[in-house]
Amino acid sequence: MKLSAIALFISAVTAIPVNDLVKRTPPNIPSGASAISMLATLATRTSDPSGYDRDLFPHWITISGTCNTRETVLERDGTNVVQASDCSATSGTWYSPYDGATWTAASDVDIDHVVPLSDAWKSGANTWTTSQRQQFANDLTNPQLIAVTDNVNQAKGDKSPDAWKPPLTSYYCTYACMWVKVKYVWALSVKSAERSALTSMLNTC
Template sequence: MRSALAAAVAAVASAALVAVPAHAAPVQHRAAGQTISITLQEAIDSLPVADEDRTGYERTKFRHWIDADRDGCNTRKEVILEEAVEAPEIGPGCSLTGGSWYSAYDGEIVTDAARLDVDHVVPLAEAWDSGASAWTPLERQRYANDLDEPRALIAVTGRSNRQKADKDVSDWLPMPSDQCTYITDWTVVKTRWGLTIDQREQDALHRLAAGCANEPITVELAR
């Protein structure tokens, strides 16, 4: 199920924390593996604002789903297994039987893994628009299969994922009870990968965050 902030903190507990002050400029001196502690509002303020550009985007430029640990289950299946409310049985080729899941985007309970999509919280096209067009193929592969950040990928109903498509937070949101979690996850992913936001996106994030708890979040930078 969707991992809480504590899971992310535990994953990077051995890393040094760098506090980022309120109303900060974009995070400077970034380094992969660096961990920052920042509130939601500060994180939004720290994201650089730039116009988006989808020139040259193709989904195939983000290689996924891979089986990084060679256990027979690719990234998609790993997320589905991690987020199961009731664990399914795993068969040959990582086929899944039984189990149940909660789809946070629309509140549905799913009892058939085939009905699930694994969504990139910040869509691949949105990442491309926001800086990933300049990345190496390996960096884009790492982004598309980011199992190290529990907020990056989520199992949801195929219907809700199709409704979202490649829209950003100014054009699509999940059901109200998930919106604070969703915009926090969105901000974490953009911060982790050094992605930009456009002006409409920033305005939407600020408007939505005003109704959410401004709690500290911990982010391990991926690049």
């Protein structure tokens, strides 16, 4: 290969940022401006209903063939993911945008509900049917499910943005945009402190 051809080849390859190969994102994340507009329409609540039970939100349902929601998101958010006949991920690479870590074992990755199921219950899902709660818990249309480092997801638990934020401050904007979009689509409420935290995060966009 001539030097000029080699230079053109290198140029073509380096034109694609390496991080783009591993940083996948959930669908339908709005812009910061759109999220700010959406947030303004969300109702503010002053009390939370009791009675939450995770089993009230049937999750990791079968999506296609033998693939459940978890395996579907692992394949969507990973790079070079290989799946076994039962759809479990046997290899691949996953970038966790919450903390910037990269993993090569699916066991090191959790699928986070951006708006936790418990928070959804407190925000209005307590009045939904089981079918609606199942749709919410397995929502692949909106930015509600994302593959992240397992212990980071566990540290988040069911906390809203006033109590927990991603370790990477550079992800504040995207995280807030995802959170607001999910609450907007599902007509869920926010607490005053949650609204303030989201506003602050959206101001970093």
